[in-house]
Amino acid sequence: MATRVKKPVFLERASYRQRRLQDMARILPVLAAILFVLPLIWKLTGNDGRGTSAVVIYLFAIWSGLIAIAAILSRKLKLDPENGSGKEEG
């Protein structure tokens, strides 16, 4: 509670790392959305060489990559509810 009034401006290494991981967790879905919509641009550029099979490979590769990153993040991110107030503003 008291920490909310005076929030530290600079953090220790461990908390700093946590904040950046949270940033990562927030950016990941945005990245996913962009990558998933990207194939639409291939069509716009009129690249006929890529058919459905190429898009299938592309999508599943991206999908696996995202899952892997999410898995790593979920292991490293701490869900500590006690310090919930402190970590909201990253």
Place this chain on the structure above:
Amino acid sequence: MVSFNLLIAVSLAYVAFLFIIAFVAERQAERGKGKWLRSSVVYTLSLSIYCTAWTFYGAVGYAARSGLEFITIYLGPTIVMIGWWWVLRKLVRIGRSQRITSIADLISSRFGKSTELGVIVTLIAVVAATPYIALQLQSVTLSTAVFANSSGQNWGAPELASAAFWVAVGLTLFTVIFGTRNLDANERHNGIVMAIAVEAVVKLFALVAVGVFVVWGVAGGIGPTLDLIDASKIAEWSPPGGRWFGLIFLSGAAFLCLPRMFQVLVVENDDESRLSTASWAFPLYLMVMSLFVVPIAVVGLDLLPDGSNPDLFVLTVPLAEGRSGLAILSFLGGFSSATSMVIVATIALSTMVSNHIVVPIWLSSRAGGAMMSGDVRYAVLTARRLSIGGVLLLGYIYYRLSGGGEALAAIGLISFTGVVQILPSMIGGLYWRGATRWGAAAGLITGFAIWAWTLFLPSFGADEVIPQIVLDQGPFGWAWLRPQALFGFAGLDPVIHAVLWSMLLNSAAFVIGSVLTFPLPLERLQGAQFVDVFEHSTGTRSWTHGGAEAEDLLVMAQRILGSTEAQDIFQREAGRQGKEGYLPDVTPQFVEDLERELAGSVGAATAHAMVGQLVQGASVSVEDLIAVADETAQIMEYSARLEAKSAEQERTARQLQEANEKLTALSIQKDAFLGQISHELRTPMTSIRSFSDILREGGATEEMQARHAGIIHDEAVRLTRLLDDLLDLNVLENGQGTLSRQEGHLRDVIDRAIAASVVGEGAIKIQRKRTEEAISLDTDLDRLTQVFINLIANAQKYCTAADPVLRIVVRKAGGRIAVDFIDNGDGIAKEHQEMIFEKFSRLSDHRKAGGAGLGLAICREIMIRLGGSISYLPGQGGAAFRVILP
């Protein structure tokens, strides 16, 4: 070819297996052994109800019709899941801290526990889910028909309809048995979750098995499969951009808003760390589910004759290749997908219908409101069971009316679009404190109306509900209102058109409505608690002072939570305040907590209304909020430190105060008692002396002598009894004397106590359940009998009812055996409840009572010596004592 009977036998065996799994899981959880039931794996698997029969059969059909577009339905939820830090984490935290029971409850609770919003969201959810449930029934019957036809039977409409009917009946049964065991919607449905997790594995395994067979068994490896894709009619990558983008958005939003997804994601979640694991594990599940969809589709297109239904490729491809075992596995996969979705969807919807529609109507139809008689639990559970049947019946009716449309995907998207209308209010409510209930209602109604006009009603087909001429030219010739070209936006895909306009106008109405109106105090309070859930889980109280009697609250809580659980809560709170017994002080915090407990069973709006009837006019006001906010800003830093101290002090003060009250009362009573005991000793003494004087003087007749001697004897006996009691108490209090432990049965002890105390005419009537009393004891049985005799004798003496009845109830409370003695008299007033176990206390001056007020004091001492306890149990409609056995 597979014999049709074999298929039916396998399906029935599978269903029986699911029943057993669910039953075993319930049993394990009851015995507290079910830790593994709550693992992250089970949580992730339970999310798989997102993959319904629409995925299992429909995705392949979808891919065969429009290529890769099917994959958008799984990309949306993937984005939502890996973005769990944004929305889901907050949703789950709020769901747990506010004890949310459904998505309707979430919206209602956020906007000032509004009953009306609960009703609107419930209606939207039911209307949107009905086609989807119909779709599941249809997929099961269609897949059964495939086998029936392949084994030579010819299935027509009547057989399909009756199959659908029996599937619906079976699902109702399963859901009622395992879905309505507990009233508390926040408690996990262990049996159902387990059955669903098993079904999730079965459907994944089945689809992967078919996929592996198709790729390596039919097409001949990965390379040839890719060639086959490029050679098929879906080779060209030409998605309509709007649909690709729109469907990803739609599926992601629906993932959050679907009542069944909300049920498994939020309501059944008991630990936030599950979410962290599911954030990558569930996308993985989705990816594996969709991995083989395109290969199955192209092989199906290649292998099967033109015109065969691509929605059934998952079944027909193995059948065409003569793999009947694989086909049966695949059938079970489809069956699992359909049934698990229907089960969870009906539980979620029935909770919403019962909490937001049936119970409010039921409550308002009874005069007396929260204090009405009757068991609320039973009414709510019945409402929930009937709603389950009702929801499935609606699905069945829709199935019959729609005649079983061909393309599964179309129905799914219509349903998604309907339910997504909740999104603006939900997201707005989570992140914007300025959102008001008027805004939410305006947005929801606008969105729902546009969805119905542009997508749902036209989906029945031209001239079915909306005439062709209206579709072409708009109602009354207003072209700008054409259902599929609002404001002249012709040429858009109907689904995207509906999503676009409904979302835009819904959000606009929501924002404008919120900005123009002013929220109620309770709304602002809830808004702050929702939006800032990570900042302060407990903030301002919605009750400024507790104007209710603890006993009234207990009576109400018992009707909703059940007596054991309600008494537990009250006892715990009383203990926290440093008080004994079951009646804590009614602090605002306690009322708040109690309301939240009740909300977990009947929803926030109903719980608030019921508590509100008891705590009259004490709800929070704008001034309170502002005052509290100012204070908060000023004393934020102090409060944390002070709070801990002051709570401690408050507790001590309360204890002191209580002790003081007791002492004062005791000293008064002790004085009174000394007077009384001298009086009680003197009266017999006086008569003994005077009658013995008469005897000594002689001259009395034989008859007179005998009478006088009798009086002397009686008075001496009375004296002895009084002295015995005093002595007994003294021995017990000083811990002298030995206990003689024996083994025996509770039933015999009660039998003996009744035989010893219930005698003569006009004796009290005893009600008991002898079967409950078959409990073996190892304690001093004579002493225990003495306690029981005392309690029964007290009930006889003091029960004021015309037909006195004493109920003896044996129950388990907190792992120990409790015996309750409950009579139907007036009970004991609250101010006296503290005193009755003290020595020398007697509530009335009834001479007829005869004793000196030592009976209950002796009982208490005996129970303490035996290692048990005795206490007064308030709120039972009469005097009630609870003896907790050692």
